[in-house]
Amino acid sequence: MAKAKQVLILGGGFGGLTSANLIRKGLQEEECQITVIDKHQYFMMGLVNLWILSGSRILEHSRVALNKLEAKGIRFLNDEITSIDHTENAITTKMNNNKLRYDYLIVALGSExxxxxxxxxxxxxxxxxxxxxxxxxxxxxxxxxxxxxxxxxxxxxxxxxxxxxxxxxxxxxxxxxxxxxxxxxxxxxxxxxxxxxxxxxxxxxxxxxxxxxxxxxxxxxxxxxxxxxxxxxxxxxxxxxxxxxxxxxxxxxxxQLPQVIRNSGLLEDADQRWVNADRFTLRTKYSNVFAIGDVTEIRIDNAITVPKAGIFAEGEAKAVSQQIINEIKNSNDDKERTKFDGRGFCFMEIGDKKAGYIDVDLYNEAGPTTNLEPPSYEFYQKKLDFERSRLDEWLM
Ligand SMILES: Cc1cc2nc3c(=O)[nH]c(=O)nc-3n(C[C@H](O)[C@H](O)[C@H](O)COP(=O)(O)OP(=O)(O)OC[C@H]3O[C@@H](n4cnc5c(N)ncnc54)[C@H](O)[C@@H]3O)c2cc1C
Incomplete structure (x- = not known):
């Protein structure tokens, strides 16, 4: 049997956790080893900040340890990534200071x-x-x-x-x-x-x-x-x-873009603020390197780009995961799911256990469409469920 491919996922946030879980579900450990690297030990969803502000949550009840990934057959390395070297297909971390090699790299380091x-x-x-x-x-x-x-x-x-x-x-x-x-x-x-x-x-x-x-x-x-x-x-x-x-x-x-990416050769020139990736495949200029989530700038038109939000990092991670699964399996499965569709949603919480709901279709052929549903208790519940269901899926 061929040697297991190495998938390195830089960042255990929204995009990193989605892709690690999907790739693990799609491939056996003999086919592919997955390593998630993050400088933090815990994951907490950004939207929880709002609940800490409004007094319905405390920090200690909102974080989940990233080493729970290990029980799912996903290796977790708690370390800071200090360099990315595309010529050697390797990255370096601070504590280990040794090189980790990859066949596929997913850059999901968010924004600073x-x-x-x-x-x-x-x-x-x-x-x-x-x-x-x-x-x-x-x-x-x-x-x-x-x-x-x-x-x-x-x-x-x-x-x-x-x-x-x-x-x-x-x-x-x-x-x-x-x-x-x-x-x-x-x-x-x-x-x-x-x-x-x-x-x-x-x-x-x-x-x-x-x-x-x-x-x-x-x-x-x-x-x-x-x-x-x-x-x-x-x-x-x-x-x-x-x-x-x-x-x-x-x-x-x-x-701003994390410094380690700035020094990585992923940017075309010094003025570029974020990483360019294909709007459907999320491939960078290196075909085995994908960039997803907040590190990217994906232009919709002259005025707007794909917003920096977890829901889009997740959608992009789904497309990337399916491409990696297909390539390693050498199959053409779920072809449609290999492309990011530009769809997402978010909430507009207003207090008193009420939230509005914004639906977004950025890649609509006739131009982006959005709609804001008025605040209700049901959408607030949907927001609570948004967090709960993902933590269950990714880290439980
Ligand atoms: C107040 C607030 C409310 C939000 N509400 C929502 C919402 O309702 N819906 C929604 O979809 N999004 C929401 N977001 C946005 C969402 O949190 C981000 O867009 C999303 O987390 C981006 O995902 P990502 O995977 O790109 O990066 P992140 O989730 O930020 O993950 C990046 C990871 O990389 C790690 N990292 C960075 N540099 C290094 C390094 N050198 N070495 C090792 N590790 C490193 C970080 O520790 C981090 O864990 C909210 C954000 C905030 C702040």
């Missing part, structure tokens, strides 16, 4: 948060919070509860960022916390975003629906405000010259 790129942000840590940093959320929640009056500003620093609806959910959840805390009437809540509409990838109609949700909850919305700097006088300045004061600044920081 870069709050340092905002001048003055980290100098004002008393009242400035990075709301995408899980560690900061418990103290942010305490600050929101302690605030009796003033201005809360939710600001998206730059695009692209993970989960485009999440900052809007965050504003609506803060509104809900303040109402329950009896302080909403004395606190101004505003959102500043760099884009001309709230959700460019979802189009004008859904964007208007989202702004209506904000306005119905007395949250002010300021489009076309790209953050320039945070000053020490509790003021932020925007590139359009406007300034605004805050008592509490809640920031979605700039995102």
């Amino acid at each position: 948060l870069a709050p340092k790129r905002i001048e003055g942000f980290e100098d004002n840590d008393e009242c400035c919070f990075n709301v995408y940093d899980t560690q900061q959320i418990p103290s942010l929640r305490q600050r929101i509860l302690a605030l009796k009056s003033g201005r809360v500003v939710v600001c998206i620093a730059d695009i692209p960022y993970k989960c485009p609806p999440a900052p809007y959910e965050i504003s609506l959840l803060i509104n809900d916390i303040l109402i329950k805390n009896g302080t909403r009437e004395s606190i101004d809540l505003s959102m500043y975003v760099p884009t001309p509409i709230s959700l460019p990838a979802a189009g004008v109609k859904v964007s208007q629906d989202v702004v209506k949700l904000l306005n119905d909850n007395h949250i002010k919305f300021y489009p076309n405000h790209k953050l320039k700097r945070v000053s020490d006088k509790k003021t932020i300045e925007f590139e359009n010259g406007n300034k605004t004061r805050y008592d509490l600044l809640i920031l979605v920081p700039p995102h």
